Amino acid sequence: MEMRTMPTIGEKVSRLGMGLMRLPTADGKIDYNTAEAMIDRLMEAGVTYYDTAFMYHGGESEIFASKALLSRHPRDSFTIATKMPLGEAEKAGAQPFFDAQQKKLGADTIDFYLMHGINGGSIDHMARIGADEVARKMKRDGRIRYHGFSYHGATDDLPKVLDAFPWDFCQIQLNYYDWYAGEAQKLYEAVTSRNVPLVVMEPVHGGGLARCHPDIIKVFTDANPEASAASWAMRWCGSLPGVDVVLSGMSDMSQVEDNIRHFSPLAQLTDAEQSVVERAMDAFKKLPLVPCTECNYCAKCPKEIPIPRIFGGQNDVVRFGSSWFLMNYRNWTKPENQIPACIECGTCEAACPQGINIIERLKGIEESL
Ligand code: SF4
Ligand code: SF4
Numbered sequence: 001m002e003m004r005t006m007p008t009i010g011e012k013v014s015r016l017g018m019g020l021m022r023l024p025t026a027d028g029k030i031d032y033n034t035a036e037a038m039i040d041r042l043m044e045a046g047v048t049y050y051d052t053a054f055m056y057h058g059g060e061s062e063i064f065a066s067k068a069l070l071s072r073h074p075r076d077s078f079t080i081a082t083k084m085p086l087g088e089a090e091k092a093g094a095q096p097f098f099d100a101q102q103k104k105l106g107a108d109t110i111d112f113y114l115m116h117g118i119n120g121g122s123i124d125h126m127a128r129i130g131a132d133e134v135a136r137k138m139k140r141d142g143r144i145r146y147h148g149f150s151y152h153g154a155t156d157d158l159p160k161v162l163d164a165f166p167w168d169f170c171q172i173q174l175n176y177y178d179w180y181a182g183e184a185q186k187l188y189e190a191v192t193s194r195n196v197p198l199v200v201m202e203p204v205h206g207g208g209l210a211r212c213h214p215d216i217i218k219v220f221t222d223a224n225p226e227a228s229a230a231s232w233a234m235r236w237c238g239s240l241p242g243v244d245v246v247l248s249g250m251s252d253m254s255q256v257e258d259n260i261r262h263f264s265p266l267a268q269l270t271d272a273e274q275s276v277v278e279r280a281m282d283a284f285k286k287l288p289l290v291p292c293t294e295c296n297y298c299a300k301c302p303k304e305i306p307i308p309r310i311f312g313g314q315n316d317v318v319r320f321g322s323s324w325f326l327m328n329y330r331n332w333t334k335p336e337n338q339i340p341a342c343i344e345c346g347t348c349e350a351a352c353p354q355g356i357n358i359i360e361r362l363k364g365i366e367e368s369l
Helices: 031-047 054-072 086-092 094-104 122-129 131-140 157-165 178-179 184-192 214-223 231-236 253-262 269-284 307-320 324-332 347-351 358-368
Strands: 001-005 012-014 016-019 049-051 079-085 110-118 144-149 171-172 198-201 243-247
Touching: 001 131, 012 016, 012 198, 016 031, 031 054, 031 243, 031 253, 031 324, 049 198, 049 243, 054 079, 054 094, 054 324, 079 086, 079 094, 079 144, 086 094, 086 110, 094 131, 122 157, 157 184, 171 184, 178 184, 178 231, 178 269, 184 198, 214 231, 214 269, 231 243, 231 253, 231 269, 307 324, 307 347, 347 358
Parallel strands: 016 049, 016 243, 049 079, 079 110, 110 144, 144 171, 171 198, 198 243
Antiparallel strands: 001 012
């Protein structure tokens, strides 16, 4: 397993990390037999970084980490990361929340402790509930070793968060799709220009870069029939200078083996392989997407149908084979604001600068749903 010593804190970590948020399940519960076998295989292969959180698997992930990892493997053979969600900590009080979390995990010391889901407004929130003070005290008392945060905020707010505290490390979402089509490069540069140890989450875009459109898969299989699309995404992240750990939320043993194979040692992307990733991005651009720019000019819909959100969800189905956002719209939108409520008044189409035939597109999406 490829190992690395993190800058500034000097902690030796495996480049591949296991995220405990998408564990295999059976009957709606974590499938301990399969998941423990995965942990054992990762440990055997030398993976030392394990990342859980209070919120994962409805609170069951930390219990799993305690039983499958902390109770079954020597404590000095791995590091454990978990996170404090500010909303939950506010309800319980930051110190009692931490005490309960540490007890649940069964760890005298939590190696990497993160403030969870931080954004630009979280600095004030942390100060208000005393989360930053508690974390610093826990570090002084040896109950945590490193204090960091996972970032889910606006790109422009990250420098402010990074400069607010002397963080030991941080975790950001990074993958080749968000780098070329989004703002991930700016996030990365904000972190690496400050030499803050960096853990990467969502390197496969929540699985979307593994099950993406066949045109993208073809680019990768033409280049190397033996390598999975996921392995290209994982290696792309691991090849970036300044990325210390690439987390993968592995859900089955085949993903475990695939990741171990590509990180033992990590095969850095060559220039020719980097061109393959760029060709995949070219193929993404040619996909038959709804050309919605989310300008929201169609917001005057008398039925308040969330048109850009629906089109965004539809585009994710095409790009990433992911219906999560589309189904989410269904689950969280009142029936009177869903597509069947459309009265075909044409207000949206008259306002749309992209000239999208919104009514027909919506009808097609409703049929597919
Ligand atoms: S045509 Fe349908 S979606 Fe468009 S504004 Fe009218 S009601 Fe809303
Ligand atoms: S007006 Fe057109 S481009 Fe703008 S959000 Fe609505 S559908 Fe998308």
